[in-house]
Amino acid sequence: xxxxxxxxxxxxxxxxxxxxxxxxxxxxxxxxxxxxxxxxxxxxxxxxxxxxxxxxxxxxxxxxxxxxxxxxxxxxxxxxxxxxxxxxxxxxxxxxxxxxxxxxxxxxxxxxxxxxxxxxxxxxxxxxxxxxx
Amino acid sequence: xxxxxxxxxxxxxxxxxxxxxxxxxxxxxxxxxxxxxxxxxxxxxxxxxxxxxxxxxxxxxxxxxxxxxxxxxxxxxxxxxxxxxxxxxxxxxxxxxxxxxxxxxxxxxxxxxxxxxxxxxxxxxxxxxxxxxxxxxxxxxxxxxxxxxxxxxxxxxxxxxxxxxxxxxxxxxxxxxxxxxxxxxxxxxxxxxxxxxxxxxxxxxxxxxxxxxxxxxxxxxxxxxxxxxxxxxxxxxxxxxxxxxxxxxxxxxxxxxxxxxxxxxxxxxxxxxxxxxxxxxxxxxxxxxxxxxxxxxxxxxxxxxxxxxxxxxxxxxxxxxxxxxxxxxxxxxxxxxxxxxxxxxxxxxxxxxxxxxxxxxxxxxxxxxxxxxxxxxxx
Numbered sequence: 001x002x003x004x005x006x007x008x009x010x011x012x013x014x015x016x017x018x019x020x021x022x023x024x025x026x027x028x029x030x031x032x033x034x035x036x037x038x039x040x041x042x043x044x045x046x047x048x049x050x051x052x053x054x055x056x057x058x059x060x061x062x063x064x065x066x067x068x069x070x071x072x073x074x075x076x077x078x079x080x081x082x083x084x085x086x087x088x089x090x091x092x093x094x095x096x097x098x099x100x101x102x103x104x105x106x107x108x109x110x111x112x113x114x115x116x117x118x119x120x121x122x123x124x125x126x127x128x129x130x131x132x133x
Numbered sequence: 134x135x136x137x138x139x140x141x142x143x144x145x146x147x148x149x150x151x152x153x154x155x156x157x158x159x160x161x162x163x164x165x166x167x168x169x170x171x172x173x174x175x176x177x178x179x180x181x182x183x184x185x186x187x188x189x190x191x192x193x194x195x196x197x198x199x200x201x202x203x204x205x206x207x208x209x210x211x212x213x214x215x216x217x218x219x220x221x222x223x224x225x226x227x228x229x230x231x232x233x234x235x236x237x238x239x240x241x242x243x244x245x246x247x248x249x250x251x252x253x254x255x256x257x258x259x260x261x262x263x264x265x266x267x268x269x270x271x272x273x274x275x276x277x278x279x280x281x282x283x284x285x286x287x288x289x290x291x292x293x294x295x296x297x298x299x300x301x302x303x304x305x306x307x308x309x310x311x312x313x314x315x316x317x318x319x320x321x322x323x324x325x326x327x328x329x330x331x332x333x334x335x336x337x338x339x340x341x342x343x344x345x346x347x348x349x350x351x352x353x354x355x356x357x358x359x360x361x362x363x364x365x366x367x368x369x370x371x372x373x374x375x376x377x378x379x380x381x382x383x384x385x386x387x388x389x390x391x392x393x394x395x396x397x398x399x400x401x402x403x404x405x406x407x408x409x410x411x412x413x414x415x416x417x418x419x420x421x422x423x424x425x426x427x428x429x430x431x432x433x434x435x436x437x438x439x440x441x442x443x444x445x446x447x448x449x450x451x452x453x454x455x456x457x458x459x460x461x462x463x464x465x466x467x468x469x470x471x472x473x474x475x476x477x478x479x480x481x482x483x484x485x486x487x488x489x490x491x492x493x494x495x496x497x498x499x500x501x502x503x504x505x506x507x508x509x510x511x512x
Contacts, residue, residue, distance in 0.1 A: 023357055026444030026456040027340060027483065055338075055458060055482040078343025108347050109355040 023111050024132070027053035029076055029083070035130030037101075037119040042091040043067065049085075049130060062087050062099070069099065081105035083115050097121045101128050167322035170354030172212075172240040172250040180209055180249060181236045181258060189216050189226035191506055194265075196229060196251065198237075211237050211251040213265050217375060217393075217505040224265050234258040279470035281433075284381065288430050289467040291379035291388070301393065301502040302473045303376035307493035310335070310368055310449035310479075323372075323451020324353055334453065341454045341484040348452035357446055358395065362507035365395040366422040367448030367461060368477045371495065378502040388428060388435075393503040402428040402437050420457055422446055435465040456483025471497040 024031050033049040040047075043063060051060035051074070058074035069089030076083055085101040103117025112131055119128040168174070182200035185208060194213040199206050213219065216226070229235070237255045242248035255264045281289040282298075293299035309323030312335050318326035325331060331346050348355060357363040370377055375393030382389065386405040392398045400423035407427070420443035428437040439461045442448070448455045462478040476492035479485065 023361070023363070023445040025357060025447060026454060028344065030444070030456075053456065053483060055456070055484075076340055078340050081343070108344070109351060 027058075027076075028081075028105055028108055028113065029053065029058055029074070032133045033115065033130040034133055035114075035128070037126060037128045039124055039126035040119065040121075042097055042121070042123050043089065047128075047130060062089070076105065081108060083117070091123060097123060103128055167320075167324055167353035167356065167359070168240070168250050168252075169320075169324060170352040170356070170359075171242060172248075173243045174240045176241045177238060178241045178249055179236070179238045180211075182209065182234070184229055184231050184233045184235060186231060187226060187229050191215055191217065194219060196235075196255070198235065207247060209247040209249060211239070211249050211255060213251045213255070215505060217503045219265055221374075221503060229255075229264055235264065281467040281470055284383070286383065288435075289433050290381065291435065291465060291467060291473070292381055298499075299378075299501060300497050300499045301376040301378035301391075302371075302495035303374055303393075303498045304496040305372055305374070305475075305493050306495070307491070308372045309451040310372075310453055310477075310491050312336070312489045313491055319451055321450075322353055322356075323449065325349055325451070334451075335479070336486045336489055337453070338484055338486055344454045345452055353452055356452065358507070362396050363446040364398045364422040365392065366424065366442060366446050367455070367459070368463075368475075368479075368491070369447065369449050370394070370398075370400070370423075371475050371493075372450050375503045375505050376495070376498065391502050393505055396507050397505065398423070400426065402426040402435075404428050420444075424459070424461070431464075433466060437461075437463040437465070439463070454484050455481050458483040473497070 029051045030053045031051060033051065035047055036045050037043070037047045038045055047063060049060060049062050049071075050064055051058060051071070058071070058076065060071045060074070062069040062071065067089065069087040071085060071087045073086040074084065081104055083101070083103045083105055085099075087099045087101075089097050089099065091097050099119055099121045101117065101119045103115040105113060105115055107113045112133075114129065114131040116127075116129045119126060180198065180200050182198035184196060185199050186197040188195040188197070192215050194216050196211040196213065198209050198211060200209050201207075219225075234257070235255055236258050237249060237251050239249045239251050239254050251265070253263060253265070256262060257264060282294055284290045284294060308321055309319045311317055311319070315333050317330040317333050320326070325334075328346070328349055331349060332342055334345070337345060358365055358369075365373065370390065370392050373392075373394035377393065378391040380389040380391060386403065388402040388404060390400045390402065403426065406429065420441050422443060422445070424439040425441040426437050426439040428435055430436070440459070442455065442457060442459045444455070444457055447453070448459065458481050460480040462480070464474075464476040466474040466476075468474055473495045474492065475495060476490060478488055478490045480488040
């Protein structure tokens with residue numbers, strides 16, 4: 001019986017998680033994004049971005065909290081939906097780290113659209129993949 | 134594990150997966166929509182068969198027909214306009230009954246399922262007479278111009294002054310938002326006849342133009358008003374044949390605008406120059422589908438100033454984007470008894486390069502605004 005309940009909970013949870021998220025029909029990058037920047041030894045693999053649009057500039061922060069990084073420059077080119085983000089943070093030793101993220105916005109029509117591409121800094125580079133929440 | 138245990142386990146998983154699929158499917162089902170979004174207008178099929186069932190429900194009527202194809206007898210679904218629209222045109226659920234022989238010619242569903250858009254192309258096989266033609270743009274018979282009625286305050290009445298004189302505004306002369314002076318053609322739902330006209334429609338920022346083109350290329354199939362019954366905020370509430378009704382509450386200095394489309398939504402225009410804020414009526418932390426509106430009379434024109442929109446909906450047919458910076462100034466002028474001129478100034482520095490305006494007229498129709506509900510229950 002317990003195993004059936006467990007399975008039912010898993011199915012229900014999967015259903016809830018798969019349900020459409022909060023709609024966003026305005027600027028495609030506005031919102032919260034969660035995903036990974038693989039092999040990032042300074043910040044860890046998990047990444048969270050909060051982006052905003054004021055009509056002229058895309059602003060925001062990466063990993064809001066104690067080790068947040070302010071986005072210094074971000075652009076969205078609607079031809080090909082290319083995304084470019086630059087942000088400044090610090091590594092565990094307190095040294096400045098400059099991140100450059102380049103990716104492509106996919107599934108534009110979905111609230112759960114994604115940005116996939118690469119990240120790089122003085123410390124390394126790797127795959128970047130985030131999805132809007 | 135015995136065979137029965139294995140079978141029960143397998144059946145349990147099939148059942149669970151089915152329930153999950155139903156739950157997921159219910160959130161993504163089609164409702165009232167741009168026809169080209171669901172049906173491929175370039176792939177027409179001819180069907181002749183016998184009616185098995187007439188499903189007379191919002192958002193669309195479906196007629197199910199048994200069609201013989203070779204040795205097979207297949208059931209097809211013919212999709213028609215909403216019952217509200219069809220009833221406005223004088224049709225009812227009894228015009229077609231199981232056993233009637235009909236023929237239909239229409240575009241087939243894009244997903245390959247046995248669904249056809251019937252539109253006005255359903256005919257009785259025996260007589261050749263049409264069934265259910267909806268008049269999406271009913272022509273207005275020329276009427277003698279009558280002066281607009283005036284309320285006790287001397288301003289033109291936008292609604293009926295008594296219950297017996299109740300009426301609503303319908304038959305918009307334009308059903309998509311295009312800048313005044315620009316000549317582009319679009320269908321009932323705002324789908325451009327020529328996609329290359331996209332950049333002429335309004336002075337969009339590059340990202341907004343890209344989003345608009347994307348929505349147009351996808352035949353408007355992502356419209357949140359159809360996918361998830363989001364309200365028709367902004368000028369969109371005045372773009373439906375289902376109309377709007379004004380109810381003026383002079384004692385409390387507010388005007389209700391009741392919508393026949395969307396989900397029978399309404400908005401409130403506050404006439405005391407005190408734009409309401411707060412959790413229920415919206416503030417910066419709680420932007421709204423209809424924003425927060427403040428109205429005043431400028432001569433015989435009602436001027437409504439609205440801010441505080443959220444970004445969860447399309448503010449016009451056709452899918453022009455907007456942001457939470459959207460600021461609308463709407464002007465309503467009842468130029469005579471039967472005509473309401475609507476003019477809207479769009480100011481959204483988040484999506485457009487400058488302010489711009491659009492305008493159209495609506496016609497008076499006696500009676501109560503149609504009772505339509507978007508229902509997310511159909512394929």
